[in-house]
Amino acid sequence: MDAVFQALGSAPRRKMLDIIQSMPGCSVNDVCKYFDMSRIAVMKHLRVLEEAELVISQKSGRTREYYFNVVPIQLIHDRWTSEYSKFWASHVTDIKFKAEAKRKQRQGHDRKD
Amino acid sequence: MDAVFQALGSAPRRKMLDIIQSMPGCSVNDVCKYFDMSRIAVMKHLRVLEEAELVISQKSGRTREYYFNVVPIQLIHDRWTSEYSKFWASHVTDIKFKAEAKRKQRQGHDRKD
DNA sequence: AAAACAAGTAACCTTTTAGTTACATATGAA
DNA sequence: TTCATATGTAACTAAAAGGTTACTTGTTTT
Numbered sequence: 187m188d189a190v191f192q193a194l195g196s197a198p199r200r201k202m203l204d205i206i207q208s209m210p211g212c213s214v215n216d217v218c219k220y221f222d223m224s225r226i227a228v229m230k231h232l233r234v235l236e237e238a239e240l241v242i243s244q245k246s247g248r249t250r251e252y253y254f255n256v257v258p259i260q261l262i263h264d265r266w267t268s269e270y271s272k273f274w275a276s277h278v279t280d281i282k283f284k285a286e287a288k289r290k291q292r293q294g295h296d297r298k299d
Numbered sequence: 300m301d302a303v304f305q306a307l308g309s310a311p312r313r314k315m316l317d318i319i320q321s322m323p324g325c326s327v328n329d330v331c332k333y334f335d336m337s338r339i340a341v342m343k344h345l346r347v348l349e350e351a352e353l354v355i356s357q358k359s360g361r362t363r364e365y366y367f368n369v370v371p372i373q374l375i376h377d378r379w380t381s382e383y384s385k386f387w388a389s390h391v392t393d394i395k396f397k398a399e400a401k402r403k404q405r406q407g408h409d410r411k412d
Numbered sequence: 413a414a415a416a417c418a419a420g421t422a423a424c425c426t427t428t429t430a431g432t433t434a435c436a437t438a439t440g441a442a
Numbered sequence: 443t444t445c446a447t448a449t450g451t452a453a454c455t456a457a458a459a460g461g462t463t464a465c466t467t468g469t470t471t472t
Binding site: 187188190191192193194195196197200259262263266267 | 300301303304305306307308309310313372375376379380
Binding site for chain 3: 326327328338339342358360361362363
C-alpha cells in the first residue's frame with residue numbers, strides 16, 4: 187500500500203504511468219522521450235512503479251516492454267469505495283462541519299468563545 | 300495531488316488519519332498515545348496531512364483539534380472512477396495479458412522465443 | 413502569581429530519494 | 443565479426459523526509 191501511494195506521489199511517475207497506459211509495450215527509451223531527465227533517472231522511476239506493481243515489464247530482445255497494471259489502483263479504489271463509503275454518505279455533514287469551523291475561526295479574530 | 304499521495308504513502312500517517320476520522324476533534328497528544336515516536340514527529344506528520352488537506356485543525360484554548368476532511372480522497376476517488384473506468388471494464392483483458400506475460404517469462408527460463 | 417500542561421520552534425542528525433556521469437553487458441544489423 | 447543500440451550497474455552528490463532533544467510560548471489550574 188505504501189509503495190503504491192509513494193509511487194503515485196510524484197508527478198513524473200504519474201505521467202509515466204499515463205504514457206505506458208496509452209502506449210502498451212513501450213520501451214525505456216520511448217518513455218524517455220517525454221522527459222528532460224537522464225535515462226537512468228527514468229529507469230529508476232520505472233523501477234519504483236514496477237515495485238509498486240503499477241506496471242509490469244518483460245524483456246524482449248534488447249528492449250524492455252512496459253505495461254500498465256490496473257490491479258493496485260483497483261484495490262485502492264475498491265477499498266476506498268467500501269471503507270470510506272460512510273464519508274461519501276456523510277458528505278453533507280462534513281461540509282456543514284467545515285462551514286461551522288470557518289465561522290468559529292473568523293469569530294476567533296474578534297473574541298474568544 | 301502529489302501532496303495527497305505523498306501524505307498517504309506512509310503507514311503512520313494513514314493510521315493517524317484513521318484515528319482522527321474515528322475521534323473527531325482529537326488533540327496532538329491524543330494522537331501521540333497511539334505511537335512510539337516523539338510528539339514532534341507526530342506533529343510533523345500531522346502537518347503533512349494538513350498540508351494535503353486530508354485533515355483540518357483549529358486551535359481551541361491550549362489544544363489543537365483535528366478533523367478528517369474527506370474532500371481530497373473524494374476527488375481522487377472520483378477521478379479514478381472516471382479516468383480509469385475503461386480499465387475497470389477491460390479488467391478481464393488485463394488478467395489475460397498477465398497470464399500471457401507470465402507464460403512467456405516461464406518459457407524464457409528454458410529457451411528464447 | 414506559580415506550576416503544570418499543550419503546543420510550537422530551532423537546530424541537528426540519519427536515511428531515503430532523485431538525480432548525475434562513467435562504464436558494462438547483451439542484442440540486432442551490416 | 444564489428445558496430446550501433448538498448449538496457450543495466452556502480453559510484454557519487456544534493457536535497458528531502460523522518461526522526462531526535464532542547465527550549466519557547468501560551469493557557470489553564472491551583
